[in-house]
Amino acid sequence: xAWSLAQWRSVRLETDITRFLPEGNQRDRLALSGLVKATxxxxxxxxxxxxxxxxxxxxxxxxxxxxxTGLASDLASSTLFKSVRTGPGASTAEDFQxxxxxxxxxxxxxxxxxxxxxxxxxxxxxxxxxxxxDALVLPTGPLVKSLAPSDPLMSFADLLQRAEGGIxxxxxxxxxxxxxxxxxxxxxILTETTAAxxxxxxxRAAMVLVRDRFAARNxxxxxxxxxxxxxxxxxxxxxxxxxxxxISFASISSTIACALLFLMFFxxxxxxxxxxxxxxxxxxxxxxxxxxxxxxxxxxxLGFGGVLIGACIDYPIHLLNGLRTxxxxxxxxxxxxxxxxxxNLGAGVVTSLSGFLVLCFSDYPGIREIAVFxxxxxAVAFASTxxxxxxxxxxxxPRPGGRPATAFHIPIDRALAVLRRHxxxxxxxxxxxxxxxTAMLPSLxxxxxxxxxxxxxxxxxxxxxxxxxxxxxxxxxxxxxxxGSDLQQALARSDTVHADLAARRAAGTGPDFxxxxxxxxxxxxxxxxxxxxxxxxxxxxxxxxxxxxxxxRPERFQPFITELGRVRDGLVxxxxxxxxxxxxxxxxxxxxxxTHADRAYVLTLAGPEVTPxxxxxxxxxxxxxxxxxxxxxxxxxxxxxxxQTLALVATGVLLNIILIAAVRxxxxxxxxxxxxxxxxxxxxxxxxAALGIPLNFLHVVSLLLILCMGIxxxxxxxxxxxxxxxxxxxxxxxxxxxxxxxxxxxxMGFCRTSALVSVGVTVGVGIAxxxxxxxxxxxxxxxxxxxxx
Amino acid sequence: xxxxxxxSVAPRPCNEVxxxxxxxxxxxTLRAAFTDRKEIAILNAPLVSKGHVYYQxxxxxxxxxxxxxxxxxxxxxxxxxxxxxDLGRESSMDLGASEVARAVVANMLLVLGGRIDALSSLYRCxxxxxxxxxxxxxxxxxxxxxxxxxxxDVRMARDGTLREVRVEELGGDASTMTFRxxxxxxPFTDEEAKAYFTP
Numbered sequence: 001x002a003w004s005l006a007q008w009r010s011v012r013l014e015t016d017i018t019r020f021l022p023e024g025n026q027r028d029r030l031a032l033s034g035l036v037k038a039t040x041x042x043x044x045x046x047x048x049x050x051x052x053x054x055x056x057x058x059x060x061x062x063x064x065x066x067x068x069t070g071l072a073s074d075l076a077s078s079t080l081f082k083s084v085r086t087g088p089g090a091s092t093a094e095d096f097q098x099x100x101x102x103x104x105x106x107x108x109x110x111x112x113x114x115x116x117x118x119x120x121x122x123x124x125x126x127x128x129x130x131x132x133x134d135a136l137v138l139p140t141g142p143l144v145k146s147l148a149p150s151d152p153l154m155s156f157a158d159l160l161q162r163a164e165g166g167i168x169x170x171x172x173x174x175x176x177x178x179x180x181x182x183x184x185x186x187x188x189i190l191t192e193t194t195a196a197x198x199x200x201x202x203x204r205a206a207m208v209l210v211r212d213r214f215a216a217r218n219x220x221x222x223x224x225x226x227x228x229x230x231x232x233x234x235x236x237x238x239x240x241x242x243x244x245x246x247i248s249f250a251s252i253s254s255t256i257a258c259a260l261l262f263l264m265f266f267x268x269x270x271x272x273x274x275x276x277x278x279x280x281x282x283x284x285x286x287x288x289x290x291x292x293x294x295x296x297x298x299x300x301x302l303g304f305g306g307v308l309i310g311a312c313i314d315y316p317i318h319l320l321n322g323l324r325t326x327x328x329x330x331x332x333x334x335x336x337x338x339x340x341x342x343x344n345l346g347a348g349v350v351t352s353l354s355g356f357l358v359l360c361f362s363d364y365p366g367i368r369e370i371a372v373f374x375x376x377x378x379a380v381a382f383a384s385t386x387x388x389x390x391x392x393x394x395x396x397x398p399r400p401g402g403r404p405a406t407a408f409h410i411p412i413d414r415a416l417a418v419l420r421r422h423x424x425x426x427x428x429x430x431x432x433x434x435x436x437x438t439a440m441l442p443s444l445x446x447x448x449x450x451x452x453x454x455x456x457x458x459x460x461x462x463x464x465x466x467x468x469x470x471x472x473x474x475x476x477x478x479x480x481x482x483x484g485s486d487l488q489q490a491l492a493r494s495d496t497v498h499a500d501l502a503a504r505r506a507a508g509t510g511p512d513f514x515x516x517x518x519x520x521x522x523x524x525x526x527x528x529x530x531x532x533x534x535x536x537x538x539x540x541x542x543x544x545x546x547x548x549x550x551x552x553r554p555e556r557f558q559p560f561i562t563e564l565g566r567v568r569d570g571l572v573x574x575x576x577x578x579x580x581x582x583x584x585x586x587x588x589x590x591x592x593x594x595t596h597a598d599r600a601y602v603l604t605l606a607g608p609e610v611t612p613x614x615x616x617x618x619x620x621x622x623x624x625x626x627x628x629x630x631x632x633x634x635x636x637x638x639x640x641x642x643x644q645t646l647a648l649v650a651t652g653v654l655l656n657i658i659l660i661a662a663v664r665x666x667x668x669x670x671x672x673x674x675x676x677x678x679x680x681x682x683x684x685x686x687x688x689a690a691l692g693i694p695l696n697f698l699h700v701v702s703l704l705l706i707l708c709m710g711i712x713x714x715x716x717x718x719x720x721x722x723x724x725x726x727x728x729x730x731x732x733x734x735x736x737x738x739x740x741x742x743x744x745x746x747x748m749g750f751c752r753t754s755a756l757v758s759v760g761v762t763v764g765v766g767i768a769x770x771x772x773x774x775x776x777x778x779x780x781x782x783x784x785x786x787x788x789x
Numbered sequence: 790x791x792x793x794x795x796x797s798v799a800p801r802p803c804n805e806v807x808x809x810x811x812x813x814x815x816x817x818t819l820r821a822a823f824t825d826r827k828e829i830a831i832l833n834a835p836l837v838s839k840g841h842v843y844y845q846x847x848x849x850x851x852x853x854x855x856x857x858x859x860x861x862x863x864x865x866x867x868x869x870x871x872x873x874x875d876l877g878r879e880s881s882m883d884l885g886a887s888e889v890a891r892a893v894v895a896n897m898l899l900v901l902g903g904r905i906d907a908l909s910s911l912y913r914c915x916x917x918x919x920x921x922x923x924x925x926x927x928x929x930x931x932x933x934x935x936x937x938x939x940x941x942d943v944r945m946a947r948d949g950t951l952r953e954v955r956v957e958e959l960g961g962d963a964s965t966m967t968f969r970x971x972x973x974x975x976p977f978t979d980e981e982a983k984a985y986f987t988p
Contacts, residue, residue, distance in 0.1 A: 137827065145829060161880040
């Protein structure tokens with residue numbers, strides 16, 4: 001215990017919702033997708049400034065540019081931001097020209113052995129000259145004309161086209177060097193925070209700075225601008241805030257509710273202290289154990305921990321009820337009652353632990369964490385109860401011949417007697433419930449969207465959706481990752497992916513895509529172009545004839561002939577990733593490449609598939625090419641393990657049936673004990689289906705929680721061997737136990753985290769239904785008044 | 790000479806000519822047919838093309854060339870899409886790659902949009918009144934245009950419709966774009982806007 005408490009000093013709160021995703025190959029993919037930085041959302045904040053509606057377009061863009069430049073300057077001067085970009089950067093065009101123009105002939109073709117000789121054939125050159133002439137009449141004619149003497153084949157124009165058709169299509173609309181939404185009503189700033197997205201303190205500070213500086217700039221500009229921003233950091237920070245608020249709410253409200261219910265029943269403060277002491281020790285030990293072994297606790301686990309109090313308090317409730325009840329008339333009866341109490345408490349804790357033990361085999365690390373937390377908490381609370389409370393019996397029990405301390409009057413016996421008189425009606429109602437619930441099962445839908453587990457704040461989600469719609473990258477949800485032992489091998493595989501996607505696109509069977517290949521094909525491919533060109537026999541004569549025939553003056557094109565000579569002499573070299581270092585294009589390279597576990601990755605972004613799933617055949621069995629849809633991946637991860645979760649719950653149910661059968665020994669008694677629980681599981685599942693709520697894995701886990709926490713009710717209420725504190729005599733404490741558990745979990749329904757709400761409402765309602773059904777079965781099977789068997 | 794004919798033909802700074810700014814700034818949309826004649830040093834003979842131009846403030850431009858080859862250009866901000874129907878090619882590029890091309894296109898947009906305020910800050914602008922038109926001579930004040938363009942002559946009718954734009958380059962090349970059937974300020978329908986300006 002001391003060790004557990006010592007661990008509290010170093011415990012860290014975790015809010016990463018991906019811990020509630022199953023492990024395995026798919027989860028590894030999600031980890032990779034988290035490293036994808038090309039879209040800007042995972043590496044910082046995307047800031048969107050809407051111009052006032054009343055402002056006309058020309059004035060709006062001019063004014064927005066001034067406002068955005070000021071704000072960007074404010075942010076860039078802070079150490080909280082690593083980079084702040086409002087447009088492509090003044091040096092991008094210069095860097096592109098400086099790096100690519102001298103190497104333009106290395107980019108001639110993706111299939112140089114076939115296409116380069118064809119391009120330098122008489123027909124190929126004639127077509128190139130026609131194209132050059134046509135291009136001169138276009139608004140881009142000045143560019144073509146200035147480059148034509150060195151580049152009559154328009155290789156550099158093609159290279160610009162490659163860039164445009166590649167990564168540049170991810171860039172927002174530009175006007176005067178500033179990024180805007182397509183309708184020019186929103187100016188955009190892409191930032192990269194210095195701290196990682198999960199460093200919530202730094203993210204919070206960055207967001208405060210954005211809001212403060214925007215407010216100041218907006219006031220300077222006369223007001224009317226609207227700020228919105230999004231990014232992983234915002235979601236993580238808000239998720240943490242939500243988790244902290246939920247933990248406080250769940251713990252405090254659950255404690256107060258349990259305390260009030262307890263005081264209503266026992267009417268003794270000392271009983272309250274005695275009941276809460278084992279529970280507090282259990283929760284403290286659970287936090288300490290997790291902190292000691294893994295250094296952190298997830299917010300959802302602590303949220304659960306807060307309401308665990310409602311489940312753990314059952315042991316002191318039943319034991320205190322037994323201790324405060326007048327002793328049985330004779331020694332035999334006293335011993336039988338004590339045995340029954342030990343048996344029922346033991347069975348209660350074993351059924352609870354068995355349910356959570358089953359969950360320890362879940363694919364979901366988060367569920368395993370909750371299971372360990374609950375097992376430690378319940379076991380320690382139970383041990384504390386049976387160790388510390390019995391020695392206090394003399395202090396708690398009434399004097400011989402006396403009456404127990406006055407408790408809140410609950411006319412349970414009268415209610416049970418009424419139920420007993422209407423056994424046929426009750427039986428009919430139970431049958432109707434079972435049939436109706438069973439009839440609803442076929443309409444049960446499985447949750448496909450993982451965002452239902454931790455939906456963000458509505459305002460944040462709305463801003464995120466709006467900003468994404470202003471960015472072209474939202475049109476490319478698919479991620480294709482090509483990997484290799486080094487970057488050149490990954491680039492070569494990316495070349496192959498590009499060729500495949502381009503062929504599909506040309507055939508109308510594939511989606512639009514943005515590839516690194518456009519800017520940086522492998523050195524091997526570039527060298528192939530240069531080698532093929534160098535091997536051509538005397539292209540100068542053919543070029544001269546083609547120019548003359550098309551009406552050009554050949555003498556003006558000497559720079560191109562000279563360049564061909566440089567290629568032949570091996571003086572032109574492929575462009576390498578290291579050439580981009582320190583240039584304005586380096587950001588693109590960093591956004592589209594990363595290393596993970598000693599492998600280099602190059603990514604390609606693709607639009608939605610023409611036929612769903614048809615990009616999956618790009619994948620290679622050796623894992624060198626993988627295809628992902630990060631958003632769908634999260635959801636597919638959730639649904640992929642639903643079958644396993646169902647199997648675990650089924651195992652838990654089976655385990656509990658065996659345990660109850662072993663404890664009860666008599667089939668009728670075992671059946672009566674199990675019937676309310678099994679019927680409750682059916683009714684809750686049918687209810688979820690009837691309400692049209694998609695069943696998520698947390699609902700399924702909740703069913704197991706209902707089983708392992710609720711079966712205690714039947715153990716005590718349906719056991720007439722337990723003396724005055726068992727059977728009908730236990731009815732008030734069973735009611736109290738059901739109420740504390742139902743209320744504790746039910747209060748979770750008011751939390752802001754969707755996952756906690758799912759569990760809270762399901763378990764809360766389930767335990768309430770189970771309580772009612774247990775009493776109904778008591779009336780049916782045993783009658784209302786105490787009838788010792 | 791008509792009673793309202795200009796009394797002087799001496800060039801005057803644009804901002805001192807009454808009514809000129811108003812004529813320019815009123816252009817929000819423009820449709821016109823054009824003939825473009827380019828005299829380029831790398832070619833033996835002038836290159837003449839014909840087609841139609843569609844413009845919407847501030848930065849949407851669609852040019853359809855019908856001769857000598859069928860081509861269309863769609864400009865959206867700094868992004869330009871070219872469809873060369875005769876060659877079966879379609880391409881798009883970012884004008885940011887060439888500051889000269891970007892400057893030329895940006896100035897074309899300013900001329901078509903009548904942004905005399907913006908033009909006056911980029912050029913030394915002088916206006917000469919003609920019988921029923923203005924002739925503006927624009928000399929670039931700063932790079933990158935000053936390194937490439939010697940001057941630009943713009944002829945515009947008094948009703949604000951563009952007639953001719955001639956660009957003379959420092960290297961001796963020149964182009965003359967003549968407009969006819971000009972319709973200004975008639976809004977584009979949604980279908981037209983989609984057809985002309987979708988990048």
